[in-house]
């Protein structure tokens with residue numbers, strides 16, 4: 001598999017925020033979100049064998065493993081990797097940009113599904129059938145650039161009745177572009193059953209720091 005980096009840090013977002021985690025960042029992405037914070041993942045990466053990846057994860061010795069990108073579902077071998085990680089007893093999350101089908105993902109994996117809003121420039125790439133595959137322990141993430149994105153997220157949740165699924169719905173302001181206080185004001189005013197998703201690694205380190 002082509003890998004950008006494997007590192008140990010704390011999970012910076014989702015409801016797993018703050019938990020020590022091994023990250024496996026797979027190379028390449030089929031999208032180009034306007035606010036992307038990991039453009040270094042667009043490259044070809046370095047080839048790693050499945051065994052070498054599993055050895056590295058074991059060496060890190062952490063219970064949580066997050067497979068991310070780029071877009072991890074671009075590499076078909078990711079499914080074998082995910083299943084091996086589950087077999088080994090790790091709590092595994094998969095972060096996907098939401099443009100490719102999640103139907104072949106091992107059912108033991110927690111899917112963190114992005115739904116791209118207009119501000120990303122990629123909202124026409126959302127693979128809507130993925131919403132039908134969501135389980136209560138999966139999470140849906142909207143990254144918001146502005147008020148228009150917030151309204152879009154609400155409309156998507158209403159239209160697809162995501163509120164009834166029981167899964168976490170994460171609203172994440174684009175760091176440095178949408179004021180979190182403003183977003184909190186909208187959420188509280190509308191009484192939305194969502195979770196504010198701040199990327200805490202950008203507060204612990206600088207927003208540009210890689211490998212954290």
Ligand code: SF4
Nearest residue numbers: 029031033036070097
């Ligand atoms: S899907 Fe993720 S990695 Fe790809 S361009 Fe968007 S933010 Fe960047």
